[in-house]
Amino acid sequence: MEAIVYRSTGSWYDLRTPVGEAWKARIKGVFKIEGLRSTNPIAVGDVVDFDVDNELEKTGIITHIHDRRNYISRQSPSHRKQHHIVASNIDQSLLVATIREPRTSSGFLDRFLVAAEAYHVPAIIVVNKMDNWKDKDRAVFAEWQHTYEAIGYKVLAISAQSGDGLQAVQQALQHKTTLLSGHSGVGKSSLLNTLVPDWNLRTGDVSGWSGKGMHTTTFAEMFDLPFGGRVVDTPGIREFGIVDVPREELSHYFPEMRQLLEHCQFNNCLHMNEPGCAVKAALEAGSISPERYFSYLNILDSIPENHWE
Numbered sequence: 137m138e139a140i141v142y143r144s145t146g147s148w149y150d151l152r153t154p155v156g157e158a159w160k161a162r163i164k165g166v167f168k169i170e171g172l173r174s175t176n177p178i179a180v181g182d183v184v185d186f187d188v189d190n191e192l193e194k195t196g197i198i199t200h201i202h203d204r205r206n207y208i209s210r211q212s213p214s215h216r217k218q219h220h221i222v223a224s225n226i227d228q229s230l231l232v233a234t235i236r237e238p239r240t241s242s243g244f245l246d247r248f249l250v251a252a253e254a255y256h257v258p259a260i261i262v263v264n265k266m267d268n269w270k271d272k273d274r275a276v277f278a279e280w281q282h283t284y285e286a287i288g289y290k291v292l293a294i295s296a297q298s299g300d301g302l303q304a305v306q307q308a309l310q311h312k313t314t315l316l317s318g319h320s321g322v323g324k325s326s327l328l329n330t331l332v333p334d335w336n337l338r339t340g341d342v343s344g345w346s347g348k349g350m351h352t353t354t355f356a357e358m359f360d361l362p363f364g365g366r367v368v369d370t371p372g373i374r375e376f377g378i379v380d381v382p383r384e385e386l387s388h389y390f391p392e393m394r395q396l397l398e399h400c401q402f403n404n405c406l407h408m409n410e411p412g413c414a415v416k417a418a419l420e421a422g423s424i425s426p427e428r429y430f431s432y433l434n435i436l437d438s439i440p441e442n443h444w445e
Contacts (some may be wrong), residue, residue, distance in 0.1 A: 137153060137159075137185065137186055137187075137188065137196070138153065138154065138183065138184070138185055138202075139151035139152055139153045139154075139159060139161075139183075139184055139186060140152050140181065140182070140183055140184075140358070141178055141179065141180050141181060141182045141183075141184060141358075142180065142357065142358040142359075143180060143355060143356070143357040143358065144176065144178060144179065144180055144355055144356065145355050147162060148160050148161070148162060149161050149162070149163075149178060149184075149198065150357075151184065151186065151196070157194070158194065159186065159194045159195065159196050160193075160194065160195050160196075161184075161186045161189075161195065161196040161197060161198045162195075162196075162197060162198065163177065163178060163197070163198045164197045164198065164199060175219065175220045176220060176221055177201075178198065178201060179207060179221035179222070179223055179224045179356075180222075180223045180224070180356045180357065180358050180368055181207075181223045181224040181225040181226055181313065181358065181368060182201055182202070182204065182224050182225065183201075183202040183225065184198045184199075184200060184201050184202065185198070185199050185200040185202075186198045186199060187199055204224045204225060205224075205225045206224065206225065206226065206255055206256055206257060207221050207222075207223065207224035207225070207226075207255060208221075208222050208223060208224075208226065208229060208251060208252065208255045208257050208315060209221045209222055209251075209255070210222060210251065210378075219380070222315065222317070222356060222368075222370055223315045223356055223358075223368040223370070225313065226257055226313050226314065226315045226368065227257075227258070227312040227313045227314065228257060228258045228259065228260060228308075228312055228313075228314050228315070229248075229252050229257050229258070229259045229260070229314065229315040229316075229317060230259075230260045230262055230305075230308070230309070230314050230315065230316050230317070230367075231245065231248050231249075231259060231260070231261050231262065231317055231318055232262050232264055232316065232317070232318035232322045232323060232324050232327060233245060233261060233262070233263050233264070233318060233319075233322060234263065234264050234265050234319075234321075234322045234323065235263065235265070235269065235273045235276050235277060236265075236268075236273060237265070237268070237321070238319055238320075238321045238322065240318070240319055240322065242280070242283075242427050242428075242431065243430075243431050243434055244319070245261065245280075245284075246428060246431035246432075246435070247378060247431070247435060248317065249289070249389075250378055250381065250386070250389045250390070250435060251378060253388075253389035253390075253391070254378075254380075254381055254389050257315070259289060260289065260290045260291075260292065260308055261280070261284055261289055261290070261291045261292070262291075262292045262294055262305060262327075263277055263280065263291065263292065263293050263294070264294055264295065264296055264322055264323040264326075264327065265295060265296075265297070265322075265323060266293045266294060266295045266300060266301065267295040267297055267298045267300065277293055281293075283425045283427065283428065286392075286425075287390075287391045287392045287428075288391050290308070292304050292305060292308075294327070296323045296326040296327040296329075296330045297323075297326065297330075299330055302327075302330060302331060305327070305331070306331060306363060309331075309361060309363075309365050309367060310361070310363055310364050310365050311364040311365045312365045312366075313358075313365065313366045313367075313368070314365065314366070314367045314368065315367075315368045315370065316328070316367050316368060316369050316370060317370050320371075324369060324370075325369065328359070328367065328369060331361075332359075332361065332362060355371065356368055356369065356370045356371065357369050378435060378438065378439065381439065382439070383406060383436055383439045383441070384404045384406065386432065386435060386436055386439065387405075387406075387407055387415065387432065390428065390432055392418075392423075392424050392425075392428065393407065393415050393424070393432070396414040396415050396418055397414070397415075399414035400412060400413050400414045400415065401413065406436065407432070408433070408436075415429075
């Protein structure tokens with residue numbers, strides 16, 4: 137039988153068949169995905185085949201994983217050189233951010249966007265908690281909106297608490313499979329609860345001593361949306377480690393740099409101190425955001441020289 141993985145809790149997987157039947161299944165033996173160093177062999181969103189183990193209890197054994205159309209992964213927290221696949225077979229990613237309580241740094245936004253670009257997953261930025269903004273917060277949002285919309289990303293302001301701006305989010309989610317991500321405490325679960333009140337997902341407060349959000353989602357989990365489409369809710373991510381991006385390819389995943397690369401004097405230009413660099417010329421001319429360039433340098437610095445050895 138064929139099914140989609142809706143939730144993984146380690147050894148067991150929650151599956152849903154094309155006719156909507158819910159099953160639980162385990163994997164038989166060890167799955168080795170060709171060329172992929174992953175800490176989780178099966179991810180939410182995977183299409184799998186399974187054999188029935190117990191018809192009454194609706195349990196089975198997963199025997200095969202279908203080829204993934206795409207996936208998005210992050211550096212495994214415990215294995216620096218390995219992936220952890222966050223979700224697969226997704227149409228888009230929706231990054232929920234907040235300007236304060238907790239503050240999402242532009243560096244975190246940029247790391248996530250690089251990962252989305254690297255895995256060919258379109259990204260939307262949703263900035264939550266607009267009902268609590270002061271003038272300086274509105275100025276930060278205006279800056280983010282100007283910077284990211286100029287390079288092709290949609291940026292939405294919402295309040296999951298009051299419902300402001302949620303119609304645009306619902307339209308963006310409709311009839312698509314969307315990965316929902318962001319720091320803990322930014323209001324991912326609150327957003328889903330407002331969109332679909334029947335779910336009543338757990339929400340968490342922001343930790344007073346750290347300003348970071350408390351984790352309320354332990355495992356990635358996919359939900360069917362009543363207005364069409366699916367959403368994958370993910371555990372809150374404090375850092376987004378970039379994996380399998382060589383230093384000389386990083387600029388390919390910054391859209392504003394990508395269009396300039398053929399004009400650089402050197403094919404392997406890292407856009408630091410090389411002569412004839414079109415990216416540095418655009419930076420000096422003001423057509424590339426200094427904050428985005430600073431993020432590029434920070435990410436570049438985090439990729440080891442011998443990444444592929």
